[in-house]
Amino acid sequence: MKEKIYLYPIWVRIWHWLNALLFLLLVLTGLSMQYAAKDSLLFPFNVSVTVHNTCGIILVFNFLFFAFANRFTWNGKYYNIRWKRYGKELWRQIRFYSYGIFKKEPHPFPVTKKRKFNPLQQLSYVIAMYILIPLIIISGIGLLFPEITLNVLFGKSGIWLTDLFHQFLGFSLTIFWLIHLYFCTIGKTATSNFKSMIDGWH
Numbered sequence: 001m002k003e004k005i006y007l008y009p010i011w012v013r014i015w016h017w018l019n020a021l022l023f024l025l026l027v028l029t030g031l032s033m034q035y036a037a038k039d040s041l042l043f044p045f046n047v048s049v050t051v052h053n054t055c056g057i058i059l060v061f062n063f064l065f066f067a068f069a070n071r072f073t074w075n076g077k078y079y080n081i082r083w084k085r086y087g088k089e090l091w092r093q094i095r096f097y098s099y100g101i102f103k104k105e106p107h108p109f110p111v112t113k114k115r116k117f118n119p120l121q122q123l124s125y126v127i128a129m130y131i132l133i134p135l136i137i138i139s140g141i142g143l144l145f146p147e148i149t150l151n152v153l154f155g156k157s158g159i160w161l162t163d164l165f166h167q168f169l170g171f172s173l174t175i176f177w178l179i180h181l182y183f184c185t186i187g188k189t190a191t192s193n194f195k196s197m198i199d200g201w202h
């Protein structure tokens, strides 16, 4: 039997599951507001707005907690991409997922205490957590406080453009999330990664 490694400290797990719950509520209420024809609502419009705004504000604090804790703990090192050999490593991982895995080849980057994420995982987490989430937060703040948003940009309404951008980011993060869920099932067993995110041990 392989050695067990403690990979997900309690703060990562609390941050992660709160983030997942908020994300789910934000997607459901966001969709509900988007398709707001009266008879096709998931929730009444005003309930969606209140829940969406509240979850968005909690998400901001949860994100700041994540960014701060990652900055000052070992966990942040897993998000540092070493660009020098990154191209080759990414290619090895893509080759594994598209070919090697079906031939039962060993994982090119087995999980160790030093390397928690494979190169594809690492890239997707960096894009989601350090690009898409900050942008969706900034555009969300622009929608929550329209008085600080530009009135007109390139001859179009600033609020409309901000809204469009916010929705684009919402759809992008939803796609990330679905791919994330799928890849989480490719562990030692289909549920082992989920158990790790619950008890902390890989």
Ligand code: HEM
Binding pocket: 007, 008, 012, 016, 019, 020, 023, 075, 116, 121, 125, 128, 129, 173, 177, 180, 181, 184, 193, 194, 195, 196, 197
């Ligand atoms: C029902 C929703 C979700 C489930 C079941 C889930 C599941 C998991 C699992 C099992 C892991 C551990 C495996 C790994 O390290 O890859 C993980 C890690 C992670 N997930 Fe999720 N996830 C969900 C939603 C999300 C969302 C919405 C985001 C971001 C927008 C996210 C971002 C992350 C990140 C950044 C990690 C790595 C955390 C770290 O160890 O530093 N997850 N997730």
